[in-house]
Amino acid sequence: MKPTPADIDAVCKLVDELCGIYLDTSKDYLIEGRLAKLVARTGAKDYVDFARLTRGSTKLQTDVVDAITTNETLWFRDNTPFEALRYKIFPELIDAKAKSPFPRRFRVWSAACSTGQEAFSIAMAFADAVPDFESWDFQVYGTDISQAAVAHAERGEYNELEISRGLSQKHRGAFFLKTPGGWRINDALRRRCHFEVRNLLRPFTNVGTFDLIFCRNVAIYFAPDDRRSLFLRLGQTLNRGGWLFTGSGESLADLGPNWAPKQHCRAVCYQPNGCNGVATLAR
Ligand SMILES: C[S@@+](CC[C@H](N)C(=O)[O-])C[C@H]1O[C@@H](n2cnc3c(N)ncnc32)[C@H](O)[C@@H]1O
Structure with a gap:
C-alpha cells in the first residue's frame, strides 16, 4: 500500500x-x-x-x-573507542578510584545498546585491561527502546553471521560457548551486563550514575532539540571525571564549553563534568 x-x-x-x-x-x-x-x-x-x-x-x-528502529550494530564497532578504554580510560579511572571507598566499583551505560554487542564489547575491553576482572564490581547497563533487541541481548546468543562481525578469534574463544545455532556469551561476561527496555527521550528515573556512557549511532535519528536535550541529560548522569562516547562523526561541540571533544587513541570522547573527580567517582 x-x-x-x-x-x-x-x-x-x-x-x-x-x-x-x-x-x-x-x-x-x-x-x-x-x-x-x-x-x-x-x-x-x-x-x-x-x-x-x-x-x-x-x-x-x-x-x-x-x-x-534500525538495530544495526557489531562487536567493537569503530574499534578506536575500545582502544581508548583499554589504554587510557580504564587505567585512569582505576587510578582515580584507588583511594575512594569503592575502588573496584564501575558503572557503565550502553544507551541504545541494540542487540547487546556494544555492552558485551565494553565488558570484554575491561577484561582485556584488567586480567582479574572477575573480582571487580563492574556492571554494564544496556538499554534500548526495541523490546526485540533487548530480548536478543538478554539471550546473549548470536548466529555465525552476527558473531563474525568484528569479533576476534581470541575474544570468541575466551568469552563464547558454541551452541547448535551459533555462539552464546559465557557466564563470566553475561553476569556483568544487564539489559532493560528504555526510551532515551523519557526522563531517566532510577538509572543511577555512571563512570562511562556509550551513546552511539542513535541521536542521529532524533530532531536537533531532542538530540541536544538527550546529551545534556546524559551528562547529568555521569559521575564527575566520567566519560561519554558518541558515534564516530557525532560531534557535541555545540553543547557548550564543557563539551569540548577530547581525543584518545584516535577516538573522540567527552568529559563534561571535569577530570578531578576522585571523590565523586566513588559514588
Ligand atoms: C543503529 S543502533 C546503534 C547500536 C549501538 N549503539 C551501536 O552503535 O552499535 C540504534 C539503536 O537505537 C535504538 N533507539 C532508537 N530510538 C531510541 C530511543 N528513543 N530510545 C532508546 N533507544 C532507541 C534502536 O532501537 C537501535 O537499536
Missing part, C-alpha cells in the same frame, strides 16, 4: 511520539518497507487508520518500534 502525503504525516507523528525518530516525507520508502506488512495484518484501511489503531494498543506500539 503506497503511502499518501496524509499517511506519511500520520506515521511521522506516531513514530515521533513513540520513539523520537525523526522521519519526513523523503522517508516514504522506509515507511512502506518497514510497516506495510504490519498495516496489512491489522486490517487498517490506510496508514492514518493504522496510526489511530496503534495509539490504542500497547502491543502494536511495540511492533511499530521494533519495525521502525
Whole structure:
C-alpha cells in the first residue's frame, strides 16, 4: 500500500511520539518497507487508520518500534573507542578510584545498546585491561527502546553471521560457548551486563550514575532539540571525571564549553563534568 502525503504525516507523528525518530516525507520508502506488512495484518484501511489503531494498543506500539528502529550494530564497532578504554580510560579511572571507598566499583551505560554487542564489547575491553576482572564490581547497563533487541541481548546468543562481525578469534574463544545455532556469551561476561527496555527521550528515573556512557549511532535519528536535550541529560548522569562516547562523526561541540571533544587513541570522547573527580567517582 503506497503511502499518501496524509499517511506519511500520520506515521511521522506516531513514530515521533513513540520513539523520537525523526522521519519526513523523503522517508516514504522506509515507511512502506518497514510497516506495510504490519498495516496489512491489522486490517487498517490506510496508514492514518493504522496510526489511530496503534495509539490504542500497547502491543502494536511495540511492533511499530521494533519495525521502525534500525538495530544495526557489531562487536567493537569503530574499534578506536575500545582502544581508548583499554589504554587510557580504564587505567585512569582505576587510578582515580584507588583511594575512594569503592575502588573496584564501575558503572557503565550502553544507551541504545541494540542487540547487546556494544555492552558485551565494553565488558570484554575491561577484561582485556584488567586480567582479574572477575573480582571487580563492574556492571554494564544496556538499554534500548526495541523490546526485540533487548530480548536478543538478554539471550546473549548470536548466529555465525552476527558473531563474525568484528569479533576476534581470541575474544570468541575466551568469552563464547558454541551452541547448535551459533555462539552464546559465557557466564563470566553475561553476569556483568544487564539489559532493560528504555526510551532515551523519557526522563531517566532510577538509572543511577555512571563512570562511562556509550551513546552511539542513535541521536542521529532524533530532531536537533531532542538530540541536544538527550546529551545534556546524559551528562547529568555521569559521575564527575566520567566519560561519554558518541558515534564516530557525532560531534557535541555545540553543547557548550564543557563539551569540548577530547581525543584518545584516535577516538573522540567527552568529559563534561571535569577530570578531578576522585571523590565523586566513588559514588
Ligand atoms: C543503529 S543502533 C546503534 C547500536 C549501538 N549503539 C551501536 O552503535 O552499535 C540504534 C539503536 O537505537 C535504538 N533507539 C532508537 N530510538 C531510541 C530511543 N528513543 N530510545 C532508546 N533507544 C532507541 C534502536 O532501537 C537501535 O537499536
